[in-house]
Amino acid sequence: MTDRKLIRKGVFVAISSLFFYVALPYIIYTKYLVQFPQLALESYINWIMRMGVIIAGIQFFKSVSSEKTTRQALGDLLLSIVYLIFFFKLFTLEVVANVTENVTVIISMEGFIYIYLLAALIGIFANVIRVFEVWNSARRSRSF
């Protein structure tokens, strides 16, 4: 038997993630950003949508588990790894803006890569420790 309360929570979280990562960028792109063809933002939006689908799935997996369980900690770990790949992809992409016929500006966020990588690696390390901590505490409580 499933825990309906948690399933409902998971569905809500997954739908809201899909809205913020897939529907909203798509609406913003097709309604507003399409009017600026000189800004090539299509790849940005596509990557946000692609990774957003995976993030929504992991959010569902995380939310259907009750608090302080190994599976929720595992969901957090997966989420931090996916966020790292997602932001890494975004930072390595370049926005090419054709200002005039002769002037082209390339906007790159490569400078953020190292600082974000450092922060994300520390976060992943913390999540790995948390998985073991939660797993160990669950094992201990079971043995008592």
Place this chain on the structure above:
Amino acid sequence: MQGEVDLFKKYLEKFLYYFIPFAEKLLNYLRENIFPYLTEVTDYFRRLSEKLPVNFEPYILIFIILIILGVIVNWKLEGKEEEEKKKKEKKEISDLFFALS
């Protein structure tokens, strides 16, 4: 209200006055001592991000797999815990009634 805004601005200026040189020092330290060790990790992620599929189908497949996995985990573990909790509660209530009678 204006006085509060001015006070906030004053504190913000003070904070930035001390924070910006500290942040610059920290960034320089990271650039010299930590970031060179991260180049291999960066290269690995660069290769990985280049290999990521461009189609939507694999991502949707992963999403569906995660949803199914979540439902299975919920069904196998959470439901069981919930049932055990309910059984425990029922047993406690029946014990209480037994003790009262």
